[in-house]
Amino acid sequence: MNRIRLKAFCSISMLAAATMAWAVGTSPATQTGATENWSFLGGNVESQQYSPLGQINAGNIKDVGLLWYADLPIKDGLVGNPQVLDGVVYQSGPGGVVLANDVETGKLLWQFQPDLDLSAATLTALYGFNNNRGLAVDADSVYVSGGNCQLFALDRATGKQRWESQSCDPTGDYGIIMAPRVGGGMVFIGNNNHEMGTERGFVDAFDAKTGKHVWRVYTVPGDPAKPFENKQMEMASKTWGPDYWKTTKGGANPWEGMTYDPVNDTLIFGTGNPNVRDGTKFGDKDMLFSNSIIAVKAKTGEYVWHHQFVQGDLFDFGDGAAHIVLADLPLAGGRRHVVMQAAKNGFFYLFDAKNGSFISANNYVPVTNYLPMDQKTGKLTIKEELKYWKDPQKKPVVGFPGGWGSHTWTLMSYNPQTGLVYIPAFLFPNVYGGSEDGVKTPPRHGRLVAWDPVKQEERWHVDQPQTINGGTLTTMGNIVLQGRPDGKFFAYAADTGKELWSYDTGSVILGAPATVTVKGKQVILVPAGDGGGSVTVKAGGDLSITNHTLAPSRLLAFGLGGSKRLPATEPKRLTRPVRPPQPKELAARGAQIYGRNSCSLCHGPAAVTGASHVPDLRMIQDQRFTAMGAILQEGALQQSGMPRFEQFSDDDVRALQAYVINRGWEDYEAEQKAAKTSGKTALR
Numbered sequence: 001m002n003r004i005r006l007k008a009f010c011s012i013s014m015l016a017a018a019t020m021a022w023a024v025g026t027s028p029a030t031q032t033g034a035t036e037n038w039s040f041l042g043g044n045v046e047s048q049q050y051s052p053l054g055q056i057n058a059g060n061i062k063d064v065g066l067l068w069y070a071d072l073p074i075k076d077g078l079v080g081n082p083q084v085l086d087g088v089v090y091q092s093g094p095g096g097v098v099l100a101n102d103v104e105t106g107k108l109l110w111q112f113q114p115d116l117d118l119s120a121a122t123l124t125a126l127y128g129f130n131n132n133r134g135l136a137v138d139a140d141s142v143y144v145s146g147g148n149c150q151l152f153a154l155d156r157a158t159g160k161q162r163w164e165s166q167s168c169d170p171t172g173d174y175g176i177i178m179a180p181r182v183g184g185g186m187v188f189i190g191n192n193n194h195e196m197g198t199e200r201g202f203v204d205a206f207d208a209k210t211g212k213h214v215w216r217v218y219t220v221p222g223d224p225a226k227p228f229e230n231k232q233m234e235m236a237s238k239t240w241g242p243d244y245w246k247t248t249k250g251g252a253n254p255w256e257g258m259t260y261d262p263v264n265d266t267l268i269f270g271t272g273n274p275n276v277r278d279g280t281k282f283g284d285k286d287m288l289f290s291n292s293i294i295a296v297k298a299k300t301g302e303y304v305w306h307h308q309f310v311q312g313d314l315f316d317f318g319d320g321a322a323h324i325v326l327a328d329l330p331l332a333g334g335r336r337h338v339v340m341q342a343a344k345n346g347f348f349y350l351f352d353a354k355n356g357s358f359i360s361a362n363n364y365v366p367v368t369n370y371l372p373m374d375q376k377t378g379k380l381t382i383k384e385e386l387k388y389w390k391d392p393q394k395k396p397v398v399g400f401p402g403g404w405g406s407h408t409w410t411l412m413s414y415n416p417q418t419g420l421v422y423i424p425a426f427l428f429p430n431v432y433g434g435s436e437d438g439v440k441t442p443p444r445h446g447r448l449v450a451w452d453p454v455k456q457e458e459r460w461h462v463d464q465p466q467t468i469n470g471g472t473l474t475t476m477g478n479i480v481l482q483g484r485p486d487g488k489f490f491a492y493a494a495d496t497g498k499e500l501w502s503y504d505t506g507s508v509i510l511g512a513p514a515t516v517t518v519k520g521k522q523v524i525l526v527p528a529g530d531g532g533g534s535v536t537v538k539a540g541g542d543l544s545i546t547n548h549t550l551a552p553s554r555l556l557a558f559g560l561g562g563s564k565r566l567p568a569t570e571p572k573r574l575t576r577p578v579r580p581p582q583p584k585e586l587a588a589r590g591a592q593i594y595g596r597n598s599c600s601l602c603h604g605p606a607a608v609t610g611a612s613h614v615p616d617l618r619m620i621q622d623q624r625f626t627a628m629g630a631i632l633q634e635g636a637l638q639q640s641g642m643p644r645f646e647q648f649s650d651d652d653v654r655a656l657q658a659y660v661i662n663r664g665w666e667d668y669e670a671e672q673k674a675a676k677t678s679g680k681t682a683l684r
Contacts, residue, residue, distance in 0.1 A: 035051075035052065035053055035516060035517045036084075036087075036516055036517055036518075037084055037085050037086070037516060038081075038082065038083060038084040038085075038514040038515070038516050038525075039083060039084065039085045039137055039138075040083075040136075040182075041080075041081050041083070041134055041136065041179050041181065041411075042081065042259075042323075042325070042411060042413075042512075043081075043473075043514065045183070045260070045262055045326075046259075046325060046326035046327060046414075047259045047323070047324065047325050047326065047411075048325055048326075048327065048413060048414040048416075049081075049325075049411050049412065049413030049414070049471065049472060049473050049474065049512055050413055050414055050415055050416065050473075050474050050475065051473070051474075051475040051476065051515045052475075052476050053475055053476060053477065053515055053516075053517065053522050054475060054476040054477035054478075055477070055517075055521070055522040055560070056475070056477055056479070056515075056522045056524065056559070056560060057475075057476075057477030057478060057479060058477060058478040058479055058493050058494075058500055060560060061477075061479055061491045061500045061501040062500065062501055063560050063561065064491075064501060064503075064524070064558050064559060064560055064562060065503075065558065065559075065560075065561065065562030065563050065564070066503070066556060066557070066558055066562045066563070066564040066565070066566065067523060067557045067558060067559045067562040067564060068105060068106045068557045068562075068564055069106065069554050069555065069556050069557070069564060069566060070101050070106030070107070070108065070554060070555045071552050071553070071554055072091075072093075072099055072108075072529070072552070072553040072554060072555060073099075073108065073111060074093050074094075074097055074099070074553050074613075075552075075553065075612055075613045076093050076094050076529065076530075076553055076612050076613055077507065077508055077510075077527065077528060077529020077530045077551075077553045077554075078091050078092070078093050078099075078132075078511060078527040078529065078553060078555075079132075079133055079134070079510045079511040079527060080092055080132065080133055080134025080135060080179055080511055080527065081134055081179075081411060081471065081511060081512045081514060082511070082513075082514045082525045082526075082527060082555065083134075083135065083136070083137045083142075083514070084103055084514060084516045084525070085137050085156065086156075087102065087103050087104065087518075088100050088101070088102065088103060088109060088156070089101045089102075089103050089525060089555065090135060090137055090142050090156075091134075091135070091527060091555065092132050092134060092135040092144045092179075093132050093553070094129065094130050094131055094132045094147065094613065094641075095113065095114070095116065095129055095130075095132070095146070095147045095613075095641070096112075096113070096114045096116070096132065096144050096145060096146035096147045096148075096150075096152060097111065097112065097113050097114075097132075098111065098112040098135060098142055098144050098154060098159065099111050099555075100142075100156075100159060101555055103516065103518055103523065103525075103557075104518050104519070106555060106557060110158065110159035111159065112144075112152075112154055112159045112161070114146040114147075114148075114150070114152060116129070116146055116147060116148045116150075117148070117639075118148060118170075118638055118639050118640075118641065119635075119638055119639060120170065120171045121148055121170045121171070121638065121643075122170065122171060122172065122173055122174075122175075122643070123173075123194065123643040123644075123645075124173045124174055124175040124192065124193060124194040124196065125147075125148060125149060125170035125171075125174060125175045126175070126638075126641050126642070126643045127175050127177070127192075127194055127601060127602075127643075128145070128147050128148075128149070128174075128175025128176045128177050128192065129147035129148060129175070129641045130147075130601075130602050130613075130614065130641050131177045132144075132145065132147065132177065133177055133178055133179050133256065133409060134178075134179030134511075135179055135180065136179060136180040136181055136182045136187065137156065137182070138182050138208060139156075140155070140156060140162075140208075140209075141153040141154060141155065141156055141162055141208065142154045142155075142156055142159075143180040143182065143187050143208075144180065145167075145176040145177075145178070145179075145180065145189065146164075147175075147176070148170045149166060149167050149168040149169060149170040149174055149175065149176055149191070150164055150165065150166055150167065151164070151165050151166075151167055151176075151180060151187065151189055151204075151206060151211070152164050153187070153208070153211055162211070163210060163211030164211065165206050165211040165212075165213060167189050167191065167204045168191040168199075168202075168204075172198075172199055173193050173194065173196050173198040173199045174191050174192075174193060174199055175191065175192050175193075175194065176189060176190075176191050176192070177192050177255060177256070178190055178191075178192075178254075178255055178256045178258070178409075179256075181258050181259065181260055181267075182208060182260065183260025183261075183262060183267070183298060184260065184262070184265055184298045184299065185207065185208050185209070186205050186206065186207065186208055186214065186260075186298060186299075187205070187206045187207075187208050188203060188204070188205050188206075188258060188260070188267055188269075188298075189203070189204050189206075190202070190203050190204075190253065190254030190255055190256070190258060190269060191253055191254070191255065192253045192255035192272070193251050193253045193272075193275065194598075195251070195272075195273065195275050195316065196251070196275060197248040197249060197250065197251045197274070197275030197276055198248075198249055199249050199251070199253075200218050200219065200220050200222060200249050200250050200251075200252075201218070201219040201220060201250070201251060201252045201253035201254055201271060201272065202216050202217060202218045202219060202254075203216070203217050203219075203254050203258075203267070203269055203296075203301075204216050205267070205298070205301060214299075214301075215300060215301035216301065217294075217296055217301040217303075218233060219250075219252040219253070219254060219271045219289050219290070219292075219294070220233075220236060220240075220249075220250030220251070220252045220274070220287070220288070220289060220290060221233040221234070221236045221237035221240065221250070222245075223245050224237050224244075224245055225245075230303065232289075232303045235288070236288035236289055239285055239286040239287055239288045240282070240285060240287055240288075241281060241282065241285060244281075244282075247276070247278065247281070248274070248275065248276050248282075250274060250275065250287070250290065251272060251273060251274055251275030251276075251290065252271040252272055252273070252274055252275070252287075252289060252290035252291070252292075253271065253272045253321075254269045254270065254271050254272070254321065255272055255321050256270070256321045256322070256323075256408065256409040257269060257270035257293075257320060257321045257322050257323055257324045257341065257409075258270070258324065259324045259325070259326060260298060261295075261326055261339075261353055263326075263337055263353065263354075264295075264304075264337075264353060264354050265297065265298050265299065266295045266296060266297060266298055266304055266353075267295070267296050267297075267298045267301075268293060268294070268295045268324055268326075268339055268353070269293070269294055269324070270292070270293050270294075270319065270320030270321040270322060270324060270341070271289055271290055271291065271292050271293075271294065271319065271320055271321065272290065272291075272319040272320075272321050273290060273291060273313055273316045273318065273319045274287040274290035274291070274313060274314075275290075276314060277314055278314075278389075279312075279314050279387060279388070279389030279390070280389055282312065282314065283312045283314060283387055283389060283390075284311070284312050285311070285312055286308060286311050286312075287311075287312070287313075288306075288308060289306055289308065290308075290313065290319070291308055291309045291310045291311075291313050291318040291319050291320055292306050292307060292308040292309065292320050293306065293307050293309075293320045293324070293339065293341065293349075293351065293356075294306045295353075295356055304355075304356070305355055305356025306356060307349075307351060307356055307358060307378060308379065309343055309345050309347075309349075309378075309379075309380060310345055310370075310379075310380045310382065311379065311380070311381060311382070312382060313382070314389075315369070315382070315386065315399065315403060315430070315432065316403035316404075316405075317344060317345055317346075317369065317399070317401045317402060317403055317404075317405050317430075318344065318345050318380070318405075319344050319405070320341070320343060320344070321344070321408065321409070322341055322342060322343055322344050322405075322407050322408050322409070323341070323342070323407075323408075323409065323410070323411050323412050323471075324339060324340070324341050325339075325340045325341070325412065325414050325421070326338070326339060326340070326353060327340060327414055327416070327453075329350070329453060329454055330454065331350075331359065331454060336352065336359075337352070337353045337354065338350050338351060338352060338353055338359065338453075339351040339352075339353050339356075340414065340421060340453055342364055342406070342407045342412055342421070342423040342425065342449075342451070343405075343406075343407070344401070344405030344406060344407060344408055345367070345369075345370075345380060345401065345405065345406070346363050346364065346365050346366075346367040346369075346400065346401045346405070346406040347361045347362065347363050347364070347367070347373070347380070348361060348362060348363075348364045348421070348423075348451055348453065348456065349361045349378065350453060350456075358376075358377060358378035360375075360378075360456050361373060361378050361456065362456035362457065364406070364407075364423060364425060364449050364451050364458065365400070365401070365406045365425050365426075365427055365447065365449070366400050366427065367400055367401065367406075368383075368398075368399060368400040369382060369383060369386060369399045369400060369401070370382055370383060371383060385397050386399055386432050386433070388432055388433030388434070394433055394434075395433070395434065396431045396432065396433045396434035396435065396436070396439050397431070397432050397433055398429050398430070398431055398432075398439065398440075398441050398442075399429060399430050399431075399432050400427070400429050400442075401427075401428060401429070401430075402428045402429050402430025403430050404426070404428045404430075404467075404468075405428075406425050406426060406427070406428070407423055407424065407425050407426065410424045410468065410469070410470060410471040410510060410512065411424075411471030411472065411512035412424060412471070412472060413471075413472040413473055413474040413480070413512075414453075414474070415474040415475075415480075415494055417476055417478070417494070418450075418474075418478070418494045418495050419452060419453075419454065420450045420451060420452055420453075420459055420494065420495075421450075421451045421452075421453050422448065422449070422450055422451075422472040422474055422480045422482075422494075423448070423449040423450075423451055423472075424446070424448060424468075424469045424470060424471055424472055424482065425446070425447045425448070425449045426444070426445070426446045426447065426467045426468050426469070427442070427444060427445055427446070427447060427467070428444050428467050429441045429442055429444070444467045445463055445464060445465060445466075445467060446463070446464030446465070446466050446467050446468060446469040446484075447461050447462070447463050447464060448461060448462045448464060448469070448472070448480070448482055448492070448497075449461045450480075450494075450497055459497075460496060460497035461497065462492065462497055462499070464484060465484075465486065466484055466485045466486060468485070468510070469482060469483070469484050469485065469510075470482050470483035470484060470485075470509045470510045470511065470512065471510070471511060471512025471513075472512060473512055473513040473514065473515060473524075474494055475494075475515060478493060478494045478495060479491045479492065479493065479494055479500065480492045480493075480494050481513050481524065483505070483509025483510070483511075483513070483526060483528070484509060485508050485509070485510065485549075486508075487504055487505045487506050487507045487508060487509065487528075487551070488502055488503070488504055488505070488509075489502065489503045489504075489505055489509060489526060489558075490502045503558070505526070505528050505551075505554075505556060505566065506551050506566055506568070506569055507528035507529050507530070507549075507551035507554065507569075508528065508529060508530045508549055508551070509526060509527070509528050511526070511527040513525060513526045521559055521560070522559060522560070523557050523558070523559045524557070524558040524559065525555065525556070525557055526555075526556045526557075526558065527554075527555060527556075528551065528553075528554045528555075528556055529551055529552060529553035529554055530549040530550065530551065530612060550569050550570075550571070550572055551569045552569075554566075572616075573671070574618060574619060574664070574667055574668045574671050575619050575668075576668060577618070577619075577661055577664040577665050577668060578621060578622045578625070579622065579625060579657075579661050580661075581661065581662055581665050582657070582658035582659075582661050582662055583658065584662070586654065586655050586658040587655070587658040587659045587661070587662040588659075589655040589658075589659075590655035590656045590657070590658050590659025590660070591659050593648075593652055593655055593656055593659075594607065594656060594659055597645065602614045603615075603617055606663060607659070607660050607663045608663075608667070613641070614641075617660040617663070617664075618660065618663050618664035618667055618668070619664065620660070625657055625661075628653055628656070628657055629650065629653045632644070632645045632648050632652075632653055632656070633645065633646060633648050633653065
């Protein structure tokens, strides 16, 4: 049993219980608490990231400024959608930390930090420990993943733990990076497998009051030699071939996209890739229920419907784990309750929320990977030219989208006034079937797309310099708000895309903003700071370490007449490396090991880390170099979140040492040269 320590920074009086009386079938503007509270991921139960507030609007957004900011007592920037209930803002960060701040002043009310036993955690579990994309709240509790496959429920008023339940197994290749979801008296959570294909994906449901496990739904079939859990798993096993269990456990992990539909009392969630690489065996198979959206009965987990996006996905661009939004749209025959997703594969989909029937789809970014979509079924088939396993000598092919897809976990928004969806999309091509050397690819970049879901066409777009950008928020005031990894926070006209306002936060913004009224005044809340989920930006090599990535973790509050100023961030000064430069050949081998083992997911590309609990390898001290073998091979720092790599040889350790030493020298000498050129005193 894990020990829990609760850090209470100050005592607060008991909060009044929230009514949480969200009325099914009503518009967000008429729902209880629609202006004072932001109590679901996405603001309302439909997860639309829409606010009926119009006090701040396209006409006066230029008068918005910073009302207050709160420096948060953790190193990692937060990326979850801030949840607001009864005057308190709730946020979560890596390791399962939860912060409760006063919405009027930003004052920290309490902090929760689980004391986790990570001694047996695998690489995947520790990836979950080092990343956190948000929490959930209801009238009584706050729910958060602890980063070791646990789910915690905390008293909303005090932060005291109510219950703890184990979901996935952290000693297997499981972890949790997603925000929990709530609905119908239940808490739902999925998991990730780090694209390894060594574990079956599943969703767990727990009783919100007690933490009792209610049901589990697997996303792919298990061992065919054993009884299947249900008829869907038996049916799915036939789509994998006769001996799939010998080479893969299927993956298809539900690692983010999920929503509760109160109209039909269903849980709707997306699944990831099948995590296979053998095209000769799996390249033309469905591999259900990978790359799918699935609906199950919320109370029992019983299957209701599914749609699979892409067949035979060995490329990772087809999964269904992007943000899912519900809406009632004016379609042929009247208003229809639908599921919307800007899928990773580059297409925007509409499904009937009750039975899953395919309504329509169209690509919201340029797409080259598929044959024309079957407009009756909505199914995509990958082009033959991408199936590199059929012709190993074939020249490499540039594909759109690449393995990162075109949109994933950052939140999109739907504005019922304009009828548009605002998608934080990215254009990220990949080269398939060979080396990228000498192959010209279009430049990577981001794009904010305003999409008409009824007409299935773009209304406008704004190109962005970084590939992955922050989630969006739209309001009745005809504005769309979005932050970027370079720290800029923008407001655009929701109907035209015209830039109306911007603010330089000097930080990193990936989390989607929230907005509420505080004593009748509209306030926009934005999480900022490097680290946490922004690891996905750094892993893509998109974000260099500059002052804005070194800013502390903060919660920012904007409103009309705000005039606060953010303090400047002190630049990082590299210390002189403690060991001399190493042989280039050895360091080059270390760079390959660093890349092959996904070290950049925590330590950043080129071993460069911003403001994070993860250390900057360029500045580690001699005793850490001496202990590197014990750290990597024996897990000496496992309890701090550093994985064990038992497969590393002593030569591998020496190569990694050489790589980080030389990276330190390269950047230290460049910094010294720049300081000398500018006339500033070089630090040693």
